[in-house]
Amino acid sequence: MKHEEKIPYKIYLEESEMPRAWYNLRADMKKKPAPLLNPATHKPMKAEELAGVFCDELIEQELDEDTAFFEIPEEIRNFYKMYRPSPLIRAYCLEEKLGTPARIYYKFEGNNTSGSHKLNSAIAQAYYAKKQGLKGVTTETGAGQWGTALSMACSYLGLDCKVYMVKCSYEQKPFRREVMRTYGASVTPSPSMETEVGRKILEKHPGTTGSLGCAISEAVEKAVTSEGYRYVLGSVLNQVLLHQSVIGLETKTALDRYGVKPDIIIGCAGGGSNLGGLIAPFMGEKLRGEADYRFIAVEPASCPSLTRGVYAYDFCDTGMVCPLAKMYTLGSDFIPSANHAGGLRYHGMSSILSELYDQGLMEATSVKQTEVFEAAEYFARIEGILPAPESAHAIRVAIDEALRCKETGEEKTIVFGLTGTGYFDMVAYEKFHDGMMNDYIPTDEELAAYRAKLPKIE
């Protein structure tokens, strides 16, 4: 094995090397992401308009385009120390098996009980809610990673946590639900009869198994109609990407320690929380002209917002109760085919990433799910870690890039984000093993029909 003696299998930072501030990528963007709009007036949302939905300090973070660094409060840094730094792993075994001259690294965010990177933002959002003296928070969860993370964070801080879980996940992932219960959260299958918007959706689509967009609507309604509650979200928002920058900052410090400069940085992209956090400090260098990198966003072919969506203002949720965001979107009604396994099923994409992609600073590609599960199983057998299906999207493209290096002989350095563990996705793996998985991809006609329903904003 070509084990470079100076570079260990796993690079762990010292606690003293852990980031003390989050990095706000927007500060270095010349053309900023488009602002959120009030769905009624189509004017940019002001802090006071958001105050009923989000916590005050999080609104500041959401709207601040200029401050490059936000200090991480000590209590959050202490919580981070419970499960961070996460390891940056040199994929020596994978490199050897592929016979590639490429050097592959991955930042593994799955070594915590929530099983993914979502905890990085969950503790931050819960912290500011607590600081504001709130009783609790509401949220939605699809695959369950975000809900689990939030329930852990709330339990730690003694906050109430109310999760609307997309009904099909609620039924297919009883263990996820049970973990949230262990952490004291209340979990409701969505759509539910608890909210006005839930009742409306159930009336219109009695048999529906729910969607993320619909669960968001319910969680927002619950927050704004409950005294002492606010709504929190695990992806898409600027504040989430800000908190997730801890992933990229740690990655960069670890690589810098060994003088390693990546050529390609790859991440899976649903709403953009992981990808946005992983690339942040590297993209910052690129924006400031200090370095150049290739960035690749990988999305499912069954939910291709960047590669087949349009860049336009759209609703963030199905119930249309949220502000409008400018983003690459498939339309807020879009739901991936029932056969689609794993997460990355949001109809839109973070405004920051959408803008970077639109400016040509980042590439995007889509992969079919059977190819993704093939890569997942291959990786698990070689590197030991059983990946979440979402993370395996990045693995797929990292392997493909490494194989390209094998053809050309280039010794590129590839870094990808391994966002989580697949422990709670064994139903999907089973489907894959049993040959019950297909690669359905939406037709152009289907996408056009969703697109036709986009709101008209001049």
Add this chain to the structure above:
Amino acid sequence: MKHEEKIPYKIYLEESEMPRAWYNLRADMKKKPAPLLNPATHKPMKAEELAGVFCDELIEQELDEDTAFFEIPEEIRNFYKMYRPSPLIRAYCLEEKLGTPARIYYKFEGNNTSGSHKLNSAIAQAYYAKKQGLKGVTTETGAGQWGTALSMACSYLGLDCKVYMVKCSYEQKPFRREVMRTYGASVTPSPSMETEVGRKILEKHPGTTGSLGCAISEAVEKAVTSEGYRYVLGSVLNQVLLHQSVIGLETKTALDRYGVKPDIIIGCAGGGSNLGGLIAPFMGEKLRGEADYRFIAVEPASCPSLTRGVYAYDFCDTGMVCPLAKMYTLGSDFIPSANHAGGLRYHGMSSILSELYDQGLMEATSVKQTEVFEAAEYFARIEGILPAPESAHAIRVAIDEALRCKETGEEKTIVFGLTGTGYFDMVAYEKFHDGMMNDYIPTDEELAAYRAKLPKIE
């Protein structure tokens, strides 16, 4: 929070500090553990008699009472680097919540895809099987940790892996089964019709949901009747405790770095793999008169081999095809009540630990399962890690000892083994949440009945 600045939340060793040799505790024992006996002749088993069942080098390790250190082959050390060193975590949050002056540390072995410490011995046993040119190995698994670990190790080395999984676990833990399948293992519910012993047991007890002792018998039969196969076992054996010494060695190096000397070392005990590994180097010091420690083995009140068993020769398996071992045992027919959740359900205990306990060098205590799950949930909410029910036995007693320190004001240092994650035990947690868990403990009459069937050895 009383964060001692010099001691981080998590101590990770450098790769260069990782153990290069396993430590064989028997070398320092004046009175050695009793040898395995041939069940027919009642004479000590010789290497050649074991050769049909176990791999040759593992037999050497099994029988060697004198060599203190066995070098860890480079290939195993490389595999260890994929998921080790495991963190030694300072439970700052737990200490604060308990308000105890005690200092609590735990060695967390759950941060790998198999979810437990079992991988430490799985890769070693698979390695020697591969080295011997075998086609594959057979084994049994109860809760599923060992089977998962072995399937990962075999997949890495390209060995065939055949797992007999206790039928009730096979049915209740489909996700465990699916992880093994992801790693290419074949998994058969036990008892099965595939073996002579399985058919016999099914004939006698048609509705049985199986037991560990019975799955062992099937796996051994399969190994000895298949060309190019040997049997491997995840606990109880001397070789397993040897491999697991990596846990204790890492723990000691990490504590030594900060000049910390434990007062109490606590581990859960089923067959003894984790406890034996964790305490090994510390017990070595005690045996050599260099230091003193309190060691506490924690077992379930529903399967109390140390606290209510007898120290005698007994069969290791239900089918009585294995050698006889002298150990604390409840009788090879013993099966914990159906309500018992989690592992630690073996009727006996490692000969090494049995002998140490008999010599008064180690304490033992038993805990009821609802107390265990209360401790598990409490710990999860405070320390973030959702523990396996087995590991939570040690948590329970560590908390109790820390609370005792609170009463007395003693600043004791407590170290315990957190052997694994509870991700795959959510059915048990659900039972606990729903109040469906009881604390059935075997009566003296029941235990006497099992004891009456022990083999008579003069």
